[in-house]
Amino acid sequence: xxxxxxxxxxxxxxxxxxxxxxxxxxxxxxxxxxxxxxxxxxxxxxxxxxxxxxxxxxxxxxxxxxxxxxxxxxxxxxxxxxxxxxxxxxxxxxxxxxxxxxxxxxxxxxxxxxxxxxxxxxxxxxxxxxxxxxxxxxxxxxxxxxxxxxxxxxxxxxxxxxxxxxxxxxxxxxxxxxxxxxxxxxxx
Amino acid sequence: xxxxxxxxxxxxxxxxxxxxxxxxxxxxxxxxxxxxxxxxxxxxxxxxxxxxxxxxxxxxxxxxxxxxxxxxxxxxxxxxxxxxxxxxxxxxxxxxxxxxxxxxxxxxxxxxxxxxxxxxxxxxxxxxxxxxx
Numbered sequence: 001x002x003x004x005x006x007x008x009x010x011x012x013x014x015x016x017x018x019x020x021x022x023x024x025x026x027x028x029x030x031x032x033x034x035x036x037x038x039x040x041x042x043x044x045x046x047x048x049x050x051x052x053x054x055x056x057x058x059x060x061x062x063x064x065x066x067x068x069x070x071x072x073x074x075x076x077x078x079x080x081x082x083x084x085x086x087x088x089x090x091x092x093x094x095x096x097x098x099x100x101x102x103x104x105x106x107x108x109x110x111x112x113x114x115x116x117x118x119x120x121x122x123x124x125x126x127x128x129x130x131x132x133x134x135x136x137x138x139x140x141x142x143x144x145x146x147x148x149x150x151x152x153x154x155x156x157x158x159x160x161x162x163x164x165x166x167x168x169x170x171x172x173x174x175x176x177x178x179x180x181x182x183x184x185x186x187x188x
Numbered sequence: 189x190x191x192x193x194x195x196x197x198x199x200x201x202x203x204x205x206x207x208x209x210x211x212x213x214x215x216x217x218x219x220x221x222x223x224x225x226x227x228x229x230x231x232x233x234x235x236x237x238x239x240x241x242x243x244x245x246x247x248x249x250x251x252x253x254x255x256x257x258x259x260x261x262x263x264x265x266x267x268x269x270x271x272x273x274x275x276x277x278x279x280x281x282x283x284x285x286x287x288x289x290x291x292x293x294x295x296x297x298x299x300x301x302x303x304x305x306x307x308x309x310x311x312x313x314x315x316x317x318x319x320x321x
Binding site: 169 | 191192193194195196197205206207208209210218219220221222226228231235236237238239240241242243244245247248250256257258
């Protein structure tokens with residue numbers, strides 16, 4: 001039993017982060033106390049999050065970054081990072097010709113991971129750049145409200161499956177160019 | 189006759205074969221999707237904290253105990269203890285092989301010297317018994 005300090009593999013961590021950003025436009029003579037807005041932004045880091053905040057503020061609330069004030073920027077963390085959840089994400093994205101609404105579902109352990117999956121999938125399936133994707137709403141969805149087959153098939157108390165084809169995945173140190181035996185993809 | 193005997197299911201004992209936890213035992217506690225599971229060897233027993241891991245990095249063992257999805261740490265601990273799966277694994281031929289590999293890796297120079305002497309002794313006996321014939 002090899003025991004040591006536990007360290008989570010950085011390649012397994014979610015690359016996206018969720019930020020709560022609160023800000024308002026610059027006060028003007030016409031509007032000395034502009035409304036304060038709060039947004040939940042998904043971005044890789046704080047810098048991108050702030051940028052995205054002002055992107056939305058300009059489009060929706062006529063508030064520009066110049067003169068506008070950021071009142072708070074906080075990273076939001078998941079309350080149950082080891083509990084598997086279904087995430088439903090409503091988004092709007094620009095394809096090459098039009099703009100579309102979409103609803104996608106993912107199974108993940110935290111929302112950052114799910115949103116990360118979303119961006120990867122949108123890039124792969126629809127060739128959509130992250131800049132052309134706007135996340136309208138992202139939330140956990142209870143099992144009975146899920147709509148997508150690939151999520152529904154992971155529900156159920158008695159779920160179990162064998163590893164049908166296992167591609168050998170050796171630690172980097174043990175990898176060699178040549179091997180004496182052919183790899184076996186069968187797992188008992 | 190069923191072809192598969194080892195399933196990805198809650199309560200299944202698995203060995204992690206890649207990453208910072210390589211070589212440690214853990215139990216599957218929940219299934220995320222076709223490729224990922226949530227794994228926990230309670231941290232103080234095997235050194236694996238509860239986290240999500242791709243199935244690619246696991247080698248399933250023969251041992252499991254009946255568990256519900258999303259099994260909590262307390263119940264997991266009780267299950268492991270009652271089934272004695274960790275000990276069963278280390279006493280299985282796979283576990284024994286791992287132990288000898290570890291022992292060889294951690295040998296000191298003196299131990300290697302002792303092994304060399306023992307091997308020489310053994311081969312001398314073998315040669316002697318062959319010569320008699």
